[in-house]
Structures are given as structure tokens and as C-alpha cells.
Amino acid sequence: MNRKRLSFLRVGMLAGCALVMAPFHAQGGQQSPGMGIPDNGAVVGDTSALAREAQNWLVDLLKIDTTNPPGNEQAAAKYIAEILTKEGVIAELLEVAPGRSAVVARLRSSAVADPSRALLLVAHMDVVGVDKSKWTVDPFGGVIKDGYLYGRGSLDDKSMLVANLAAFIAIKRGNVHINRDVIFLATTDEEQFGDASLRTLIAKYWDKFAAGYALNEGGRVMMKNGKVQYIGVQVAEKVSVNIAVTATGKAGHASRPTKDNAVVHLAAAVEKIGNYQAPVHLTSIVRRYFEGLAGVEDDETAKWLRVIDTPDRGEHAQRVLADMNPGWNSMMRDTIAPTMLQAGVRVNVIPSEAKAMLNVRLLPGDTIDLLMNDLNKLVNDPQVKLQIVPDGGLAAPNSSMENEFYSLITRVSAKEYGGAPVLPYMSTGATDSAQLRLHNVQAYGLMPFAITEEDESHVHGDDERLPLASFAKGVDLITRIAAEFSVTR
Numbered sequence: 001m002n003r004k005r006l007s008f009l010r011v012g013m014l015a016g017c018a019l020v021m022a023p024f025h026a027q028g029g030q031q032s033p034g035m036g037i038p039d040n041g042a043v044v045g046d047t048s049a050l051a052r053e054a055q056n057w058l059v060d061l062l063k064i065d066t067t068n069p070p071g072n073e074q075a076a077a078k079y080i081a082e083i084l085t086k087e088g089v090i091a092e093l094l095e096v097a098p099g100r101s102a103v104v105a106r107l108r109s110s111a112v113a114d115p116s117r118a119l120l121l122v123a124h125m126d127v128v129g130v131d132k133s134k135w136t137v138d139p140f141g142g143v144i145k146d147g148y149l150y151g152r153g154s155l156d157d158k159s160m161l162v163a164n165l166a167a168f169i170a171i172k173r174g175n176v177h178i179n180r181d182v183i184f185l186a187t188t189d190e191e192q193f194g195d196a197s198l199r200t201l202i203a204k205y206w207d208k209f210a211a212g213y214a215l216n217e218g219g220r221v222m223m224k225n226g227k228v229q230y231i232g233v234q235v236a237e238k239v240s241v242n243i244a245v246t247a248t249g250k251a252g253h254a255s256r257p258t259k260d261n262a263v264v265h266l267a268a269a270v271e272k273i274g275n276y277q278a279p280v281h282l283t284s285i286v287r288r289y290f291e292g293l294a295g296v297e298d299d300e301t302a303k304w305l306r307v308i309d310t311p312d313r314g315e316h317a318q319r320v321l322a323d324m325n326p327g328w329n330s331m332m333r334d335t336i337a338p339t340m341l342q343a344g345v346r347v348n349v350i351p352s353e354a355k356a357m358l359n360v361r362l363l364p365g366d367t368i369d370l371l372m373n374d375l376n377k378l379v380n381d382p383q384v385k386l387q388i389v390p391d392g393g394l395a396a397p398n399s400s401m402e403n404e405f406y407s408l409i410t411r412v413s414a415k416e417y418g419g420a421p422v423l424p425y426m427s428t429g430a431t432d433s434a435q436l437r438l439h440n441v442q443a444y445g446l447m448p449f450a451i452t453e454e455d456e457s458h459v460h461g462d463d464e465r466l467p468l469a470s471f472a473k474g475v476d477l478i479t480r481i482a483a484e485f486s487v488t489r
């Protein structure tokens with residue numbers, strides 16, 4: 001073990017710590033004589049060398065193609081397990097499906113695990129597909145160009161994955177007492193939420209990573225005009241449900257059209273639904289988010305944000321803000337996006353059936369049945385039927401904004417980013433945190449690297465890239481949060 005590395009983590013008051021027995025030291029070895037009480041009492045020292053190591057891991061992981069489907073996360077899992085093994089940590093591969101394994105590792109705080117106290121650092125290994133012809137570099141080449149690290153997964157979610165890994169390893173190397181178990185978990189099949197997703201992992205292996213608290217993706221550190229505007233900590237997310245719209249009519253020869261053409265009825269229904277806006281419903285999280293945003297947005301935007309909830313100007317403000325930003329619109333209401341159309345087999349045949357798919361994103365707390373009622377009334381066509389597709393997302397409770405972990409995340413994030421406001425955030429998309437919240441985990445979403453809206457727009461798109469100038473700070477943030485929460489002072 002390289003003693004120099006121990007400077008990643010410093011701890012005070014070790015001699016007086018009676019909470020944890022020596023065999024369950026995170027390190028499992030002897031206290032380093034160089035690990036004195038730092039003057040400033042900080043738990044974590046300089047993490048810049050650690051971030052350089054983590055950047056190399058990230059480049060390597062970007063070169064391992066984990067496009068889902070099929071995922072093939074096995075190679076990434078083995079790579080991560082090897083890093084952990086070198087650090088003297090037992091890394092276990094949890095097979096979820098053939099060729100698809102999660103990786104789990106644990107730093108123990110005591111002989112008897114207390115899952116309700118444990119901290120889970122979780123990230124997914126799989127990535128969405130690429131259209132190679134639209135990329136300016138090899139999406140699986142780990143290419144560094146003009147200050148960016150390019151690659152599918154460079155933002156979603158391999159960068160968070162290596163930040164978690166770095167934080168976990170820092171605590172291990174720190175040779176310190178921890179007051180809760182720290183668990184590292186790299187998951188499979190997040191992007192498809194299929195048979196190898198966290199849902200299956202929980203069903204098969206929950207005891208291996210059961211925890212009371214989790215750090216996952218889903219938040220953001222927004223950069224605007226060269227500085228950090230705010231840090232969003234995800235505490236809730238919208239729920240994805242699909243609706244199938246089926247129009248039926250009489251099949252026939254296209255040379256003799258009739259009024260009951262299924263294609264025409266479907267098109268009319270889709271147009272009505274596409275133009276429909278569900279009523280605004282400001283949840284407490286979104287209210288707090290908009291309030292905070294008002295403090296950092298330009299004057300014009302802030303003016304509307306401040307009156308969004310007032311009886312006289314609220315409605316107008318909601319309209320202006322919804323038009324200004326589709327993300328804000330989606331935070332205010334249930335949304336419905338028609339996404340797929342299917343009809344016909346021949347150009348000269350009127351089909352008897354035409355189908356559309358709608359992707360609905362419900363606010364947490366709203367029910368699909370109420371929305372279905374409204375949509376049925378709106379469509380009002382006996383030839384058109386709406387059906388909820390089973391196995392949609394499940395509504396999960398929000399994570400608390402009152403517990404010690406949330407306040408620690410807030411405090412450490414603000415400090416890391418020069419006092420920028422830290423706001424609770426509701427994702428309009430889905431993450432694995434919903435599954436965790438359904439299992440009583442207080443899960444919080446970060447994306448610890450400062451990025452611009454332009455950077456963010458490449459996630460799931462072409463030329464996904466991480467600004468390298470933001471990398472070390474992101475690693476530092478996750479390391480500090482994990483260490484401050486778990487290391488005994």
C-alpha cells in the first residue's frame with residue numbers, strides 16, 4: 001500500500017474512537033503513523049491525484065462497449081472488480097442475466113451490518129446506443145479533444161460510476177474508522193429497465209446492497225456564463241407510463257374511401273392529445289426549485305418565476321415559463337408525448353386498424369386513471385380506444401429534504417462550488433432511484449460535474465462529452481460527501 005495515497009483521506013480523533021473495533025476498520029490494517037489529526041479537522045485531503053486515476057478508469061470504461069441492448073456489462077464489471085481487488089477489497093459479481101453482471105463491494109463498519117445506516121454508491125454501467133455516422137469521433141475510443149473527453153457514457157453514467165469508485169477507494173485507502181457500511185454498486189440494464197435491471201437485482205440480491213441512503217445519478221451542476229449557477233439534488237422523479245391508442249374501422253379498397261378510415265380517426269385523436277395540456281400542479285419540490293431558480297436566473301425569467309404561484313399572475317407566468325423551457329413545463333404537469341405510429345400494409349389498402357403509442361410522464365402523486373379519464377373525454381370517438389400498457393413505472397415516495405444526509409449533501413456541494421445555491425430537483429426522466437425509494441432508501445441524485453445546458457443536450461445524443469475541467473471537482477465532491485457521511489471523527 002502506497003502510504004502517500006493515504007493523504008486522500010484524513011481523520012481526526014481516531015485515538016478516541018471507541019465505536020468501531022479494529023477488525024472492521026475500513027482498511028482492516030494498522031493505523032498509519034502519518035495519519036495525524038489535520039489542523040483544519042477536514043476529513044478529506046487533496047483528491048487531485050485520485051481524480052487523475054479516476055480519469056484513466058473512465059477512459060478505459062468508455063472503451064468497453066456496453067450499449068444496451070444487449071448491454072454486455074460483464075467486461076465492464078470485470079474491469080471494475082479488478083480495480084477493487086487491487087485495493088484489497090472483495091468485489092463480487094452478481095449475475096443478473098447471461099453476460100450481464102453487477103458489481104458489489106462493501107466497506108464494513110462493524111461485525112453486524114445495519115442496512116438502515118448503510119450508504120450505497122450506485123451507478124449504471126450500460127449506455128444507450130449510438131449513431132456512429134453522426135459522431136465526430138469514435139464513441140468508444142475514449143477520445144480527448146479540445147478539453148473534452150468524448151464517448152458514449154462520458155456523462156451518462158460512467159463518469160458518476162468512476163466518481164463513486166474513487167470515493168469508495170479513497171475511504172478504503174484512508175485506513176479510517178467508518179460509522180456506517182459503505183457499499184459500491186455498479187448496475188446493469190438501467191437504460192432499458194428490462195429483465196437485468198435494478199428491479200431484478202433487488203429481487204435476487206437485496207441483502208448484498210441493502211442500504212438506508214444512496215447516491216445515484218439524476219441531479220446536476222449547471223454552468224451558465226462560465227460559472228456554476230446552481231446544484232440540483234434529485235429527490236423525486238416523474239413516473240413513466242405508456243398508453244396504446246388503437247383506432248379501428250372497415251378495411252377496404254383505397255379507391256373508395258369511407259369516413260370510418262382508421263388512419264383518419266387515429267390522426268384526429270393524436271392531434272387532440274398532442275395539443276392537450278394537463279392542468280398545472282406545483283409539487284412542494286418544484287415550488288422550492290423554482291423559488292431557488294428565481295435567485296439565479298436573468299431578471300425577466302426571475303420575474304415570472306416569482307409569481308408562478310400567485311392568484312392573479314400565476315396562470316400567465318406558468319404559460320410563459322412552460323413555453324420558455326420544456327423541462328419546466330414537464331415539472332409543472334403530467335405530460336403526454338405521442339411517440340410511435342403504425343398503420344397499413346399496402347399503399348392502396350385502407351387498413352382496419354391504426355395504432356399510436358403515447359409516452360406519459362406523471363408527476364409523482366398523480367394517477368394515470370385520472371389522466372385516462374380526461375383523455376377519453378377529449379378524444380370522444382367510439383372508434384378509438386385508449387389502453388394503459390402494463391408494467392409502467394411505479395410511483396415512489398420522495399426522498400426527504402429534512403434528514404442529515406440531505407443537509408450534508410447541500411452543505412458540501414455549496415462549499416465545493418463556491419456557495420452556489422443547492423436546490424431540490426425532480427427529474428422529468430426516470431432513474432434507478434425510484435426502485436431504491438420503493439425499498440425505503442433515501443436516494444439522492446447528483447451529477448457532480450459542472451456542465452452547461454449545451455453539454456447536457458448531448459446525453460443520449462451524438463458526441464456525448466465531459467468537460468475535463470469539471471472532472472476533478474466532481475470526483476472531489478462525491479468523495480467528500482461519502483467520507484463526511486461515513487468517516488468517524
Ligand SMILES: [Zn+2]
Pocket residue numbers: 124156157190217
Ligand atoms: Zn443514466
